[in-house]
Amino acid sequence: MAVTPWVGVRRIAIVPALNRQVDREPPADWEYQVRSRVFYDPEPGTGRDRSFQHYLHALSYGRAHLDGEVFPRVWAEDAEVNVPAMRSLPPGHGYQALLAVLPHEAGEHRGGHAFGGISPVNGIKGWARVAMFSNPLLRDDQRQPIGVWGQELFHLLCDLWEHPGLPGYDPMDGDGARRSTHASAxxxxxxxxxxxxxxxxxxxxxxxxxxxxxxxxxxxxxxxxxxxxxxxxxxxxxxxxxxxxxxxxxxxxxxxxxxxxxxxxxxxxxxxxxxxxxxxxxxxxxxxxxxxxxxxxxxxxxxxxxxxxAPDPTVSGRLLRYVDASQTGGGDVSSPQVIGLGGWQQFRFLFPGADNVIYAVDQAGRLLRYVDASQTGGGDVSNPQIIGQGGWQQFRFLFPGADNVIYAVDQAGRLLRYVDASQTGGGDVSNPQIIGQGGWQQFRFLFPGADNVIYAV
Known part of the structure; x- marks a missing residue:
């Protein structure tokens, strides 16, 4: 399902709508009350803003804003107030969405509702219905919760029609709408x-x-x-x-x-x-x-x-990151973070470089350079740079040295010294120096030590 983000300004036509079968004549300043409920609605005594705009700004951290205008009230002959509301808009109004605001939600077909993707009526392609109050008394302490307004407008303007199973923790859920809570992450x-x-x-x-x-x-x-x-x-x-x-x-x-x-x-x-x-x-x-x-x-x-x-036993070839945090040898180094999500078992060689670099040789013999940049274990180490164009699978040994040096033992048993000089991944690591004339292929193990030392078994 494609949900439409709401970042920036969205526009909507706002029409106070009444049903002749149910509603009585509202106060003379009804349009002003509706406008206040949408844009700025200070609570008497405290000054706390109870408007939808304030609710929207809180939920979006100021990233979303509603713009529009309140048109004159319209009377419908029955509960289907949306069509008269849409048809009441003046020519050239420029809106594609409409909010019909009822006086109260008591009775059939008067609760919150939204409908999008309709055949245009007077230019309107979607509409939502909300109410100012919960019952016909129109008392200030019995307003329809602003979270209900949020649910219907989010349905309409963001194309999110699913109701999450988060009772009381998201306005897209019925209980959360009544409570007017923040939305979930x-x-x-x-x-x-x-x-x-x-x-x-x-x-x-x-x-x-x-x-x-x-x-x-x-x-x-x-x-x-x-x-x-x-x-x-x-x-x-x-x-x-x-x-x-x-x-x-x-x-x-x-x-x-x-x-x-x-x-x-x-x-x-x-x-x-x-x-x-x-x-x-x-x-x-x-x-x-x-x-x-x-x-x-x-x-x-x-x-x-x-x-x-826990690691998924059905997945192989993951790159894991352990930390020997205590450095005392007394604990169990466990609970790794997965930083490579699969396929690492296919490499011919894997060995470390400086500054969180990981070198790999793939099946095609290319030398790849990965970087564990975040060092948090939260991401997937991927998208390597190719720094050796081919032939690296033929080496008998590959291991790191200091200062971006890569040591290799070729099929002739010579010890070669490469340098990943650019450290940007942009060049081809080639043209080695021969620093061991032969016999290095006979060793069972080769690995680096500090200060340019090479250990061999």
Whole structure:
């Protein structure tokens, strides 16, 4: 399903619509009340803005904005208010989407609704319906939640029609719309509101800090917005791990604070896997997926979590990254991070270079240069540069030296010294110096030491 991001300004015609069979004459300033509810609606006494525009700015971190105008009220003869609203627009109005605003949602065909991709009516290709209040009394303390407005407008303007299974944690879910919460990380990502901050973690252990979704994103350098873990079941499935705190009036309405783990299938089908949120010391464990998520600590504005995804036994040839962190020899070096997702077993040679470089010789005999740039284990080390054009598979030994030197032993038993001088991957590493005249092929092992030492067995 293709979801349309909402970054920048989207325009919509806003029409107060009434049903003669149900509605009575609204107040004289009705258009002004509707305009306020859309664009700026200060609460008496507190001045807190209750408008949809304010809600949109909070959810999108200021990346999305609604523009439009409120047209005169229109009366329909029955519950089908959308067609009279569309036909009431003046010639040359220039809008393709319309929001019909009812006085209240009591009765049939008066709740939130949206419909897109219609045959144009007076230039309008899609419409949404919301209400100002929950009942005919039109009391200020009984307004239709602004999250309901969000759900219908996001349906219409972002083409997201699926309702995620995140009760109380996303306005695209019915309970979340009634609570008017922030959207989840996966929804915000689809809408273009999280250009950074979601970290992919394929396998192994990742200890990281989650920045609560209700705080301004992207997160600080020592935090992430969410962790995305691929499912073993299918390539189009992922697990998301995110933190929710009552940080503002919107996420102040979430059912519980904590860490959510949910599964996303086919981009938009979402299922909550925690019930509803994990607190410090609690763990989500899915043995079939090899996934374990533990909340290790509460932080100001977030949570510390440990995400472990066991290696998939059905996949071979992965490049793993271990860390001997203690450097004491007393512990077990384990829990690797997967930094190459497959195919590494096909190389003829693999050996390290300086500055996180990994050299490889492929089946065609080319010398490749990879870089583990992030050094976090979160990415896939791929897209190598070809620095040797062929013939490297014929060597008996290949191993690194200091200062970007590559040592090789050819079929004649000579020890050769190459230099990857440019360190950019742009040139052909060739023209070696012969530094050993023969017999080097007889050794069982050759490997480098410090200060230009070469050890041999």
């Amino acid at each position: 996966t929804t915000k990502r689809l809408f273009g509101w999280l250009p950074a901050g979601v970290v992919d973690h394929a396998e192994g252990r990742l200890d990281t800090n989650l920045h609560a979704i209700g705080l301004v994103q992207p997160p600080p350098p020592d935090r992430v917005t969410a962790v995305r873990v691929p499912s073993r079941r299918a390539a189009n499935r992922f697990f998301f791990v995110e933190g929710r705190l009552r940080t503002d009036p919107f996420d102040g309405m979430v059912p519980a604070e904590g860490v959510l783990v949910y599964e996303v299938n086919d981009t938009v089908k979402v299922t909550l896997r925690t019930g509803p949120a994990l607190s410090t010391g609690q763990t989500y464990d899915d043995p079939d997926e090899g996934l374990r998520v533990t909340v290790t600590d509460n932080l100001t504005g977030g949570f510390a979590v440990s995400v472990f995804h």
